[in-house]
Amino acid sequence: MTKPLTLGLTGSIGMGKSTVAAMFEAAGVPVFDADAEVRAMQGPGGRLVEQIEAAFPGSTGTDGVLRDKLGDQVFGDKRALARLEAIVHPAVAKEREAFLFEHYGTPFVVFDIPLLFEKGGHNAVDRVVVVSAPAEVQRLRVLARPDMTPEKFAHILSLQTPDAEKRQRADYIIDTGQPLAETEREVIALIELLHTEIAGELPL
Numbered sequence: 001m002t003k004p005l006t007l008g009l010t011g012s013i014g015m016g017k018s019t020v021a022a023m024f025e026a027a028g029v030p031v032f033d034a035d036a037e038v039r040a041m042q043g044p045g046g047r048l049v050e051q052i053e054a055a056f057p058g059s060t061g062t063d064g065v066l067r068d069k070l071g072d073q074v075f076g077d078k079r080a081l082a083r084l085e086a087i088v089h090p091a092v093a094k095e096r097e098a099f100l101f102e103h104y105g106t107p108f109v110v111f112d113i114p115l116l117f118e119k120g121g122h123n124a125v126d127r128v129v130v131v132s133a134p135a136e137v138q139r140l141r142v143l144a145r146p147d148m149t150p151e152k153f154a155h156i157l158s159l160q161t162p163d164a165e166k167r168q169r170a171d172y173i174i175d176t177g178q179p180l181a182e183t184e185r186e187v188i189a190l191i192e193l194l195h196t197e198i199a200g201e202l203p204l
């Protein structure tokens, strides 16, 4: 069985990555959700909880990692964040490989990875899909979230590769600054293009 073509799906905070990932999934494309894997491994009984508690005392409870507490410890401190990443990222990579193996024979799969460029994951996928909307649309979406402040938003943005650079480095861009139905049409068109390519009707 052949290895699927791998699409890395990414985008900055609030750009609509999860929404677009759900569109791929609804169209029958297997989607690996890196964030969901992290949450499972950090949640109740999760396999990283003990290791995280040892590295960040007081950051876990009976329900696993206390994400707001851990976030407070790492988002303002680059070295602490790097220590957390050294625990989390290798574990996610392992799960991703297992997912790929399970889907051998499928034409292509999507890896939904928020920090694809930031952490070098773009080198490990065949194609990169970036979701992008105008900065003002992004800002309004993010600031409407509970517990979000302009300061927190600015800080998270400062940790992420700028949208303009993501767009430049993308193989495909999905516009999420338009009505959902239009975005969905773009997703379906991309899926059709990839099927055509894989079927050998166009050069890869």
Ligand SMILES: CC(C)(COP(=O)(O)OP(=O)(O)OC[C@H]1O[C@@H](n2cnc3c(N)ncnc32)[C@H](O)[C@@H]1O)[C@@H](O)C(=O)NCCC(=O)NCCS
Residues within 6 Å of the ligand: 012, 013, 014, 034, 035, 038, 065, 066, 067, 068, 070, 071, 074, 081, 084, 085, 088, 092, 113, 114, 115, 118, 156, 159, 160
């Ligand atoms: C610190 C944690 C527990 C905070 O969880 P919380 O639910 O409060 O925030 P959430 O995960 O939704 O992140 C908020 C925003 O920060 C960004 N962000 C998260 N981790 C990082 C990071 N390591 N570097 C830069 N930005 C990050 C996210 O993309 C998102 O836009 C969590 O973010 C975490 O475990 N991060 C480290 C693992 C990681 O890198 N995960 C993201 C990709 S797999």
Ligand SMILES: Nc1ncnc2c1ncn2[C@@H]1O[C@H](COP(=O)(O)OP(=O)(O)OP(=O)(O)O)[C@@H](O)[C@H]1O
Residues within 6 Å of the ligand: 011, 012, 013, 014, 015, 016, 017, 018, 019, 020, 114, 141, 175, 176, 177, 178, 179, 180, 181, 183
């Ligand atoms: N055309 C569109 N495409 C995608 N999302 C849209 C669109 N129009 C409106 N939205 C809304 O924008 C929001 C995007 O949130 P979503 O959780 O998908 O973003 P995200 O990039 O995954 O966020 P984060 O990186 O912060 O987790 C959703 O509430 C979605 O309904």
